[in-house]
Amino acid sequence: MTAAKLTDVARAAGASVASVSRVLNHPDRVSPGMRQRVEAALASLDYVPNWAARGLASRRSRTVAAIVPTLDIAIFAKGVQALQARLEKAGYTLLVACSEYDAEKEAREVRAFIERGVDGLVLTGNWHEPEVAAMLEVSPLPRVHTYSYDQGSADCCVGIDNRKAMQRLTRYLLDLGHRRFGVATSPQRDNDRVSARVAGVHDALAAAGVPLEATQIAEVPHSIADGSIALRSLLDRDPRLTAIICINDTLAIGALAEARERGLAVPDALSITGFDDLDLAAHMAPPLTTVRCPASELCTLAAEQLLARIEGAPTVERVELKADLIVRRSTAVPAHPRTLAPV
Amino acid sequence: MTAAKLTDVARAAGASVASVSRVLNHPDRVSPGMRQRVEAALASLDYVPNWAARGLASRRSRTVAAIVPTLDIAIFAKGVQALQARLEKAGYTLLVACSEYDAEKEAREVRAFIERGVDGLVLTGNWHEPEVAAMLEVSPLPRVHTYSYDQGSADCCVGIDNRKAMQRLTRYLLDLGHRRFGVATSPQRDNDRVSARVAGVHDALAAAGVPLEATQIAEVPHSIADGSIALRSLLDRDPRLTAIICINDTLAIGALAEARERGLAVPDALSITGFDDLDLAAHMAPPLTTVRCPASELCTLAAEQLLARIEGAPTVERVELKADLIVRRSTAVPAHPRTLAPV
């Protein structure tokens, strides 16, 4: 027994395929009697629409694609989860791909999704290979950039102001009395979130007249272990550091582990901060001071913006979510604050 | 300028649409000269195939769907990541949905994906709503069940033997001298991985003649905080517990945090174990004793099995991966071992 198609339903209901199609897509344009007969036939035949045929005829796929760097970082996994949930509610399905922080791979994936005929695209960050913009120029597609808010973005973006948030965090550390900082970061290249965060540190430090040498910055990959490595190299270069700013919680967790390993008490001997506020952050030993990146809300909003655009909303909205500073117990007044003029 | 279609390319290349289609799909069945001309035309026209049309005509979507409970648990996010990577390599795209541990929602999603015309389905676990089997009976679809290995499964499954692994872990604890256990688990209902793990604990304990009352089992939801709650209720009911078996690392991390909160030294005063071996596990304080669930390998393999089945491999393979016990520093000999006959 092969799957029933529209003609079968039409025959069973004593109607035309057009009418059946109508009760499926525009039930209001059909008389109640007809609707009833057709619905009965639909049900009795276990009718299942063919997506490809529908897509071909209607030139819409009811599919949205998201490209994130990786799903192996909770903040993105959580975002995809939220995206999927919201999109599903609207009858859309979500395609996912990972760029692995490779701008060229991202561009290839964008191309593949365009071919694939998706109705919309969710991208991570505002910076992409120029080729991406070019492709989207040729086949204009509703799209939204997520996670970072960029006032100047030509497209719709919903995210946080990473730079500002990091300025705030740095200032908090400065206020605590810290003057010797180390920063542990993932590669800044092609990553506007990360580079904005590092810029935020520079901003705040420069404003306070506190120097930050190149040797006080460790750029490492993305794993927890890399956080440990970063702390190690930072401390090896300058054991007098009193505060380590990690550009995300993952790195911070690694740094915390390394500090423990070295017998360095956090926060008494060393303050460590993260960024993102993963569920984990609150459960570390000690609980991590960090900045909350509201991934779920952010992506839910992004999905809504995208949906609106797909259904024809003309405006390009840029939405900034706030990124609160969450002070917990991984930060404190430095053990031996150098006596300096207040900032 | 609207997108070029096959007929345009054919005209430009002075060939028939069939030939163009051939160089696209079966380049080997075409003469080199023809291929060259067509490829030139393809390139000069920036030809992009229409996925829906292709799917409709070929009755294949080159799309695979995966349903996982959530992406908010690293082990699943990592699996989806691996799935996507392997599938992408084979020219397939991945659709993702989350069941949120709701068997009925999972069934609805299966239905939606069948409608959607996916070529294959990746499911989590071996247990599903009966309706799922029924639907897959009606529209037979290559599918693979992941994470748990079940000898008796009628379908292809690739996973670990959760029960056996947990028996092993429990025996290890028993050998250490523990006799008073608590187990922290997520809901067992509709979840064969979890229930198998709990069964494994029962097996090993029963074999050793060590009792496990209902009060020694705390069933909580899935978050880290729930792990803390579980430990709290377990200890409140019986402060003499010396070992807490958490059915996954997430719960264990919560338990660890709670132990710390209560001033209970791990492992000296209390041993705690996890399951999964998330990246995190090794970086906890103390590093977590756990069982490794090789999510990436597992899902890569699952993707390959599925691909093989889609391309026509007839056999149903069941693949068991080994789940190693990873002993770290969250477990030790109990502080006050009761003197009992050796197990």
Add this chain to the structure above:
DNA sequence: CTGTTAGCGCTTTCAA
């Protein structure tokens, strides 16, 4: 090796 052609299953004018 190449071209002709008949669909794939559905949506959507256009008439009735």
Add this chain to the structure above:
DNA sequence: TTGAAAGCGCTAACAG
């Protein structure tokens, strides 16, 4: 309100 019919863009017989 309903139906007939013309595609949507592509693949895969089939014939040459």
